[in-house]
Amino acid sequence: GAGVSQTPSNKVTEKGKYVELRCDPISGHTALYWYRQSLGQGPEFLIYFQGTGAADDSGLPNDRFFAVRPEGSVSTLKIQRTERGDSAVYLCASGGTSSSEQFFGPGTRLTVL
Amino acid sequence: DQQVKQNSPSLSVQEGRISILNCDYTNSMFDYFLWYKKYPAEGPTFLISISSIKDKNEDGRFTVFLNKSAKHLSLHIVPSQPGDSAVYFCAANPQGAQKLVFGQGTRLTINP
Numbered sequence: 071g072a073g074v075s076q077t078p079s080n081k082v083t084e085k086g087k088y089v090e091l092r093c094d095p096i097s098g099h100t101a102l103y104w105y106r107q108s109l110g111q112g113p114e115f116l117i118y119f120q121g122t123g124a125a126d127d128s129g130l131p132n133d134r135f136f137a138v139r140p141e142g143s144v145s146t147l148k149i150q151r152t153e154r155g156d157s158a159v160y161l162c163a164s165g166g167t168s169s170s171e172q173f174f175g176p177g178t179r180l181t182v183l
Numbered sequence: 184d185q186q187v188k189q190n191s192p193s194l195s196v197q198e199g200r201i202s203i204l205n206c207d208y209t210n211s212m213f214d215y216f217l218w219y220k221k222y223p224a225e226g227p228t229f230l231i232s233i234s235s236i237k238d239k240n241e242d243g244r245f246t247v248f249l250n251k252s253a254k255h256l257s258l259h260i261v262p263s264q265p266g267d268s269a270v271y272f273c274a275a276n277p278q279g280a281q282k283l284v285f286g287q288g289t290r291l292t293i294n295p
Contacts, residue, residue: 173229
C-alpha cells in the first residue's frame with residue numbers, strides 16, 4: 071500500500087514569506103507527527119495529532135509555526151514570516167497506537183533565502 | 184540539552200564483519216528505545232525497538248542491547264552487508280508521551 075507522502079519535495083522561499091507543507095498519512099492511521107531535521111542533526115519533534123486534534127504541540131518553536139488536520143487525515147504545517155533558520159527538512163510520520171509504529175514520509179526540504 | 188546522544192558521527196566496517204552502533208541517554212523516563220535507518224532523500228525507516236524492561240531484542244541480523252544502569256544502548260548488525268550503508272538514528276519514547284527523541288545519527292559505511 072501507499073506510504074506517507076509529502077508535498078512539495080522541495081520548497082525555496084524568501085525570508086519573510088509564508089509557506090505551507092502538506093502531509094498525506096497512511097490510510098487509516100489516526101496518529102500524525104511532524105518533525106524537523108536540521109543539517110547534521112536527528113529529527114526534532116514539533117507536533118503530534120491524534121485524529122483532528124493536536125494532542126501535543128510542545129515542540130513548535132514559536133508562534134510562527136502552526137499545523138492543522140481538519141478531517142483527521144491530511145495535515146498542513148504552516149510557517150509564517152519565514153526566517154533563514156527555518157531551513158531544514160520537515161518530516162511527517164503517521165502511526166497507530168504505539169510510538170514504535172511511526173512511518174515516515176520522505177520529507178520536504180525547505181530553503182529560506 | 185541533548186537527551187539522546189550518538190557520539191560517533193560515522194563508522195566504517197568491512198562487509199561480513201559486525202557493525203556496532205552506540206547510543207547514550209540522560210533521561211531515565213523513557214519507555215521504549217528504537218533504531219531507525221535512513222537512506223538519502225528518504226524518510227527514516229523503523230528497524231528494531233526494545234522496551235525499557237528488556238535488555239536484549241533480536242530480529243534476524245539485528246540485535247539491540249539495553250544497559251539501563253549505564254544508560255546505554257547499542258545496535259549490532261551481523262554480518263554487515265553493503266545495503267546496510269545508511270545513517271542510523273537512535274530514538275527514545277518518553278513515558279506518557281507520543282513522540283520520539285532522536286540522537287544525531289551515525290553514518291555507517293560497509294566496505295566490500
